[in-house]
Amino acid sequence: MNIDGCPTRTIRLAADGETVEVIDQTRLPHEVVVRPLASLADAAEAIRTMVVRGAPLIGVTAAYGLALAMREDASEAGLAHAVETLAATRPTAVNLRWALDRMAAALGRPEVNDRTAEAYRLAAAMADEDVETCRAIGVHGAALLREAHARTGREVNVLTHCNAGWLATVDWGTALAPIYVAHDEGIPLHVWVDETRPRNQGAALTAFELRQHSIRHTIVADNAGGHLMQHGRVDLCIVGSDRTTATGDVANKIGTYLKALAAKDNGVPFYAALPSSTIDWTLADGVAEIPIEERPAREVTHMTGRAETGGIVTVEIASPGSPAANPAFDVTPARLVTGIITERGIASASTAGLAALFPREAGRVKARHG
Numbered sequence: 001m002n003i004d005g006c007p008t009r010t011i012r013l014a015a016d017g018e019t020v021e022v023i024d025q026t027r028l029p030h031e032v033v034v035r036p037l038a039s040l041a042d043a044a045e046a047i048r049t050m051v052v053r054g055a056p057l058i059g060v061t062a063a064y065g066l067a068l069a070m071r072e073d074a075s076e077a078g079l080a081h082a083v084e085t086l087a088a089t090r091p092t093a094v095n096l097r098w099a100l101d102r103m104a105a106a107l108g109r110p111e112v113n114d115r116t117a118e119a120y121r122l123a124a125a126m127a128d129e130d131v132e133t134c135r136a137i138g139v140h141g142a143a144l145l146r147e148a149h150a151r152t153g154r155e156v157n158v159l160t161h162c163n164a165g166w167l168a169t170v171d172w173g174t175a176l177a178p179i180y181v182a183h184d185e186g187i188p189l190h191v192w193v194d195e196t197r198p199r200n201q202g203a204a205l206t207a208f209e210l211r212q213h214s215i216r217h218t219i220v221a222d223n224a225g226g227h228l229m230q231h232g233r234v235d236l237c238i239v240g241s242d243r244t245t246a247t248g249d250v251a252n253k254i255g256t257y258l259k260a261l262a263a264k265d266n267g268v269p270f271y272a273a274l275p276s277s278t279i280d281w282t283l284a285d286g287v288a289e290i291p292i293e294e295r296p297a298r299e300v301t302h303m304t305g306r307a308e309t310g311g312i313v314t315v316e317i318a319s320p321g322s323p324a325a326n327p328a329f330d331v332t333p334a335r336l337v338t339g340i341i342t343e344r345g346i347a348s349a350s351t352a353g354l355a356a357l358f359p360r361e362a363g364r365v366k367a368r369h370g
């Protein structure tokens with residue numbers, strides 16, 4: 001996405017051919033800052049502190065993190081250490097594990113003579129693949145918006161949660177990709193943007209993206225979604241995912257499950273948009289099996305923003321000394337998900353639905369698990 005002063009992709013190789021440049025998303029929306037990553041430690045820290053975030057972007061950043069690591073130590077031990085370091089940064093988004101496993105397998109092949117060069121080549125290919133995958137998600141998902149507009153003859157109201165836009169991927173996004181494709185086709189849209197406490201990725205990142213793309217939107221408190229649905233002001237919900245099970249359970253930013261409950265109660269279609277790299281084919285029960293990241297309590301008790309007098313400040317918004325808990329994700333059971341928008345089409349949120357679109361991937365796990 002071409003944004004004033006912003007790179008057209010969230011991650012890119014610098015002119016030196018070695019340093020990796022990312023948009024520092026902790027500085028958005030008030031500052032557009034491109035941060036260089038020059039080492040394995042830089043890449044791990046960027047993922048851990050959410051300088052980069054979003055399942056697909058975490059995966060691609062990890063891939064480039066391995067390339068940076070190979071410059072430091074391209075031995076077997078160096079590769080194993082780098083994989084372990086990056087895997088430990090954040091537990092929920094399966095794209096991290098998917099990217100690391102894919103890169104490690106490729107780099108471990110005996111015919112690879114220059115691991116560093118091969119790692120950079122593979123990371124760049126993964127980034128390009130992500131762009132195309134997300135564009136395809138947009139094309140398939142746009143059909144839902146086109147149909148809603150044809151049915152109602154008016155502007156389509158979409159509710160989304162957190163940020164699953166181009167800032168969460170290399171480009172296009174997942175949940176927002178259908179919105180971009182439909183908007184660019186001229187379909188009238190309005191997006192209800194959940195602010196998404198506690199890190200406010202909706203208010204800070206999704207709203208930033210939509211404003212830059214001139215798409216009508218309204219930021220709302222997380223607790224407003226059910227009310228809007230009760231009053232017929234939401235035609236459908238589209239959210240992202242950090243890990244989806246083979247049975248269609250969807251792990252996504254905390255609060256997604258509550259939106260899905262409200263959508264079910266009000267007959268509002270609820271879709272998750274995700275690339276197949278976000279599907280964990282080894283899992284069947286998301287609530288029981290998907291690891292939920294616990295982030296620092298300070299993210300709940302404090303908030304960072306721009307003071308009205310100018311300057312970025314962090315303020316304590318909670319009662320000093322009160323404990324806070326900060327589970328970063330929740331799991332929406334498949335029974336609450338109307339469909340899953342992928343790069344190969346829209347599947348029902350079920351084992352059969354996902355296996356129909358991805359028979360090889362689903363079959364591989366069945367073979368492994370019998």
Ligand SMILES: CSC[C@H]1O[C@H](OP(=O)(O)O)[C@H](O)[C@@H]1O
Pocket residue numbers: 053054055056161162163164165168169173174175201239240241242252253254328
């Ligand atoms: C396209 S993945 C987007 C997904 O990732 C976000 O989590 P985080 O910002 O903590 O990485 C959120 O769950 C989004 O839906």
